[in-house]
Amino acid sequence: MPASPSSHAQAAREVIAGRLRELRVEAEITGHELAVRCGWSPAKSSRIERARTAPSDADIRAWCAACGAHDQVRDLVAANRRADRLYVHWKKLHRHGMRGAQDEVVPLYERTRLFRVYCSNVVPGMLQTEAYATALLSAIADFQGTPDDAPDAAASRVERSEVLHDGRHRFVLLIEEAVLRHRVGDPATMAGQLGYLLAVMALPQVSLGIVPAGAERRVWPLEAFYMFDDRQVSVELLTAGVNVTAPGEIAVYAKAFSRLTGMAVHGQAARALISEAIEFHG
Known part of the structure; x- marks a missing residue:
């Protein structure tokens, strides 16, 4: 890196x-x-x-x-x-609320054919339920001291995620097991979110892998990053979003993603981890 x-x-x-x-x-x-x-x-x-x-x-x-x-x-x-x-500071981007930031990336989502996403802290935005997104975005607005339009922003995020059901796109997503245990919102919100992960795994265009907490680390937990084909990587830091476009740097993220994929579990093993997390939040 x-x-x-x-x-x-x-x-x-x-x-x-x-x-x-x-x-x-x-x-x-x-x-x-x-x-x-x-x-x-x-x-x-x-x-x-x-x-x-x-x-x-x-x-x-x-x-x-x-x-x-x-x-x-x-x-x-x-x-x-x-x-x-x-390099875009979140407070600058969110100074009038967060809905605009959700709408702004719709063209990028529409033209991307292969999404590769890694998240170590929260459920990836495109897999979030409206309740989970509302709770998360409201917490972000509170921390940043920016206008809280979380319900509108969450609705826009969910609408943007309709690309999941468009056969022209493929999604390869990786999350750390800890993401399943981090409580965002109330227990009902978490139950709904984890249940949605189980449902979305059935989509033929979606591959969801989970890196178990006990996996031998060949790549340490990284900041969340989104790869849009081989044209751009968006990295989410605490204070800012970094948009990487240099081919050499994109190749490094692709290498990290490949190694993380090798550490992840999929299919029934991933479903078992999600089911355990549902019981944990129950």
Whole structure:
């Protein structure tokens, strides 16, 4: 695994910062003069140029104008927006509630043919019941201090999960056994959620594996990650979501997923673990 999940995003920001510095040097102006032309403090120019502060689109336009490089605005703004998508803070994404974040990924779900999902902490979003999703999203909103629109967001999440019943998609999902024991919501919510896992396992397009608590670890428990074909991996951290698009990094996640699959149980053995968890919550 990469040393830091946000390393690729930071690398993208450093490329943008380096290009901005080149424009300033080519214009033969100092950082102080650039700041004066932009109406900023010199410290702001320095932070942007050293990739300590991410520039806004307006900052890039002002920088290019100060350097007489208007033709560079479009490409730099596009690169800056791509970098923003690589590392997205949850509080920023959820500042107006969580429903928008659920709706936003619908096109990605619709165009993905093979989903590979690993979750070590909660039931994967696409397998969540509405009651479980409501309880989980409400807890997230409370922790983040963001607006709690959990019922609407949960309804959107369940609607988004209709792709499970679309024959054009395949789903290979792995969860740690601990996920079955972590109580989200009340006992009735857990009973409904675990019962739904048993039902969804019968779908021919779905493969659900469970890594038993007693399995010999060849891969340690990781952050939850979602693989969308071989184009993108979305990693869920406590404070942010990381979208990995570099082929080399995607290949590392694919390797981890393959090894985790080898540790998991499926079929009747997985059903037995779920049934035990239902009794545990009873």
